[in-house]
Structures are given as structure tokens and as C-alpha cells.
Amino acid sequence: MSEQHASVAPLPTHHAAAMRGRDPHEHHRVATPLELLFDLTFVIAFGIAGSQLAHLLAEGHYAAGLTGFGLAMFAVCWAWVNFSWFASAFDTDDWIYRLTTMVQMVGVLILALGLPQMFESIDKGAHVDNGIMVLGYVIMRVAMIFQWLRAARQTPDRRAACLSYATAISIAQIGWIVLIFVDMPLLPTCLCAAMLILIEMAGPVIAERRGGGTPWHAHHIAERYGLLAIITLGEGVVGTVASISAIVGEQGWNLDAVLICVAGTGLTFGMWWLYFLLPSGQILHHFRNRAFVWGYGHMLIFASIAATGAGLHVAAYYIEHKAHIGAVAAVLTVATPVGAYILLIFAHYVYLLRRMEAFYLWLLAGAGILLVLPLIAASVGVSMTVCLTVLMLAPLVPVIGYEARGHRYGNRALARALGTPI
Numbered sequence: 001m002s003e004q005h006a007s008v009a010p011l012p013t014h015h016a017a018a019m020r021g022r023d024p025h026e027h028h029r030v031a032t033p034l035e036l037l038f039d040l041t042f043v044i045a046f047g048i049a050g051s052q053l054a055h056l057l058a059e060g061h062y063a064a065g066l067t068g069f070g071l072a073m074f075a076v077c078w079a080w081v082n083f084s085w086f087a088s089a090f091d092t093d094d095w096i097y098r099l100t101t102m103v104q105m106v107g108v109l110i111l112a113l114g115l116p117q118m119f120e121s122i123d124k125g126a127h128v129d130n131g132i133m134v135l136g137y138v139i140m141r142v143a144m145i146f147q148w149l150r151a152a153r154q155t156p157d158r159r160a161a162c163l164s165y166a167t168a169i170s171i172a173q174i175g176w177i178v179l180i181f182v183d184m185p186l187l188p189t190c191l192c193a194a195m196l197i198l199i200e201m202a203g204p205v206i207a208e209r210r211g212g213g214t215p216w217h218a219h220h221i222a223e224r225y226g227l228l229a230i231i232t233l234g235e236g237v238v239g240t241v242a243s244i245s246a247i248v249g250e251q252g253w254n255l256d257a258v259l260i261c262v263a264g265t266g267l268t269f270g271m272w273w274l275y276f277l278l279p280s281g282q283i284l285h286h287f288r289n290r291a292f293v294w295g296y297g298h299m300l301i302f303a304s305i306a307a308t309g310a311g312l313h314v315a316a317y318y319i320e321h322k323a324h325i326g327a328v329a330a331v332l333t334v335a336t337p338v339g340a341y342i343l344l345i346f347a348h349y350v351y352l353l354r355r356m357e358a359f360y361l362w363l364l365a366g367a368g369i370l371l372v373l374p375l376i377a378a379s380v381g382v383s384m385t386v387c388l389t390v391l392m393l394a395p396l397v398p399v400i401g402y403e404a405r406g407h408r409y410g411n412r413a414l415a416r417a418l419g420t421p422i
Helices: 033-058 062-090 095-124 131-154 156-181 186-207 218-251 255-275 280-286 288-319 327-353 358-379 384-391 396-418
Strands: none
Touching: 033 062, 033 095, 033 218, 033 288, 033 327, 062 095, 062 131, 062 186, 062 218, 062 288, 095 131, 131 156, 156 186, 186 288, 218 255, 218 280, 218 288, 255 288, 255 327, 255 384, 255 396, 280 288, 280 327, 280 396, 288 327, 288 384, 327 358, 327 384, 327 396, 358 384, 358 396
């Protein structure tokens, strides 16, 4: 009996390789293990930012909490966004790329460890103690400068775009470093931060218009954003556990604990289902110019998801009688980010498909009613668990509407956009 030798795939190696740019039409392009490992560091960052926001909201310090949360979310999300788009275009997975990514992971952790000091200083109102946070951010961004310069040297046809990225990041980092050493009051610091944020966000807009831009992969990018949305939704699960623990600690296992479990899990599940109704990959593959609004807008989506988890933490504080706000305010800390999330998903859906239907407005109205009802219920003394259970239904309205009827409108709009038969 003759032996048949099947071909054996070679073992992987990670020797230095030329950074030539990936094929934007590559089949079966998926997230790499390194990208998934990189994402895990953001679990820590989102968790700390959400925890700090919840604490300040429960104390009634809304302005300080939202200001700190806004700065934290920009730093965290923007660093992730830049890495992910670069990886989609130039991931070589050699040892140089891997070690540079590890440096960025260290930067994420340093940034996360600096968030409590930043929140506390904003709450006190004297100045912004953002030195550790900015240090972590700069470490991540300097590593990205190295990556862009490497791509510029080894990918001549994309050199102009890569150098534009490196230049914009370098200018912004000089400004961020200055903020570490210059002690200014809160308002001037926020104004300087806003200017630097504009520089950071203008960089990709300029770069992608030079030398043909970068060869990012639409379906890969859509998957990466979806994975970060899932990671951020984990804050909702953590918030649910905190609320359940608060009830069990006060009353033991009872109906309220079960309702909170259903409400928190159902809310997270509904938001997850709603997110993945977006036809992002298909549209971005055909209309690459829509990537900026889609990509930048997602930072607000991620922030609203993380804020929802923080709101569930506030509900836990309220149940434990540790919050210094009323029931309506506590419910509002959950209802507001959930409402923002639903609006943002609808806005992205309409933007991608370039089509608005009256049916969508009815779904928004239905979701809106279920966001307002818990506030009314809380104002007349209905328990927090019942209010959150009603609130859970808000994202399920557009989900059910889409599955029952809305997908027909979406299919027609998608076929019209792509020029294909229905």
C-alpha cells in the first residue's frame, strides 16, 4: 500500500518583513490574534473610565464626570482607532510590528492607571492632573509615529499618506507633552485639549487624500469595530453584576435580583443585536469615502455603550443607598446613554444607506416612549428594578421592527446603493 504524503503547511515565523501594504480586496481577512490581545488592554481602560464616571454621577457631580469621561473616551478610542486602521493597511506581523504593538499596550495600561487622578482633579476644579494619562497616550502615539515612518520608508507608493499621518501625530504629541508640564486651570486646559484633538482628527482626513491614501480593508475594519463594540458592551455586564450584588447584599436573592439580571442582560443583548444590523462592511467596501463619518462617529457609539455600563453602576449605588441623587436622576444615567446609542445607530444606518424611511421614525418614537416611561415611573415611586426592566425594552423596539419589516427597506436601499438587483 503506497503512502500518500499530504502537503504540510510550514510553521509560522516572524522574521522582519518589508511593510508593503495589504491587499484591500484580500479574501477572508479577519482580526489577528495580536489585534485581539491588543483589544484586551482596552477592557481595563473602559472599566476604569466607566467606574470613575459612575462614582461622580452618583455624587451628583455631573459636569466633572462628563468632562473627565469625554477626555478619557477620546484618548482611549482614538488610540485604538489609529492602531486598527494602520493594522488593516500595513500589518506585517513580524517581530518589529509585534514589539511595537506591545509598547502601545503598555501605553494603554499607563493611560488607564492615570484616569482616576484626572477625574479627581477635574472634580476638585483647580487644575487637570493628567500627567500619567497623557504619558500613556503619548507612548502609544509615539509608537504609531514609528509605525507610520516605517511604512513610509518601505511603501514608496503610499509614502505621502504615511508621512502625513506621522507629521500630524508628531505635532499633536508635542502639544500633549507641553500639557504635562504646564500647570493651567481647568478651562484653558480643556481649550488646549480641544485644539489638539482637532489636530489629531484632521491628520487622517489630510493623509487619506494624499498619494491614494492607505490600503485598509473594509470588511476587516468593520469586524474590528464590531469586536470593540462587544468589548465595550462588557461594561454593561459588569454593571449588571454590580446591581445584582447590591440587591443580594441588601435583601438576599429575590424577585428584584432576578429582574435586574434580566434587565441588565437584556439591555446589553438588545444593544448588541442592534449594532450588528449595520451593513458597514458592504458599504465601506464600495464607498470608501464614507469611512470618516462612520469611523469618527463610532467613538460616540463606544462612549455611549461605556456610559450605559456606568449608568448601571449608578443604579447599583442607588440600590445600596450609596448614591446622593434621586431615583429619576439614577434612571436618567442609564436612559440617556441608551437613547444616544439608539440615535447614533440609526444615524449611521441612514448615513451608510443614504435612505430614510418613515418606518424608522416610528421605531425611534417607540424606543423613545420606552426611555421616558421609566423616568415617569421613577418619579412616582416605582422601584429601580421595574424601571430598568422597562428601559431594557427600548433597544428591542428597533430590533423587532427591523426583523419584522425594516429589513425589507434596508435590502432595497442596499441594492440601490450597490447597484445590484434585489
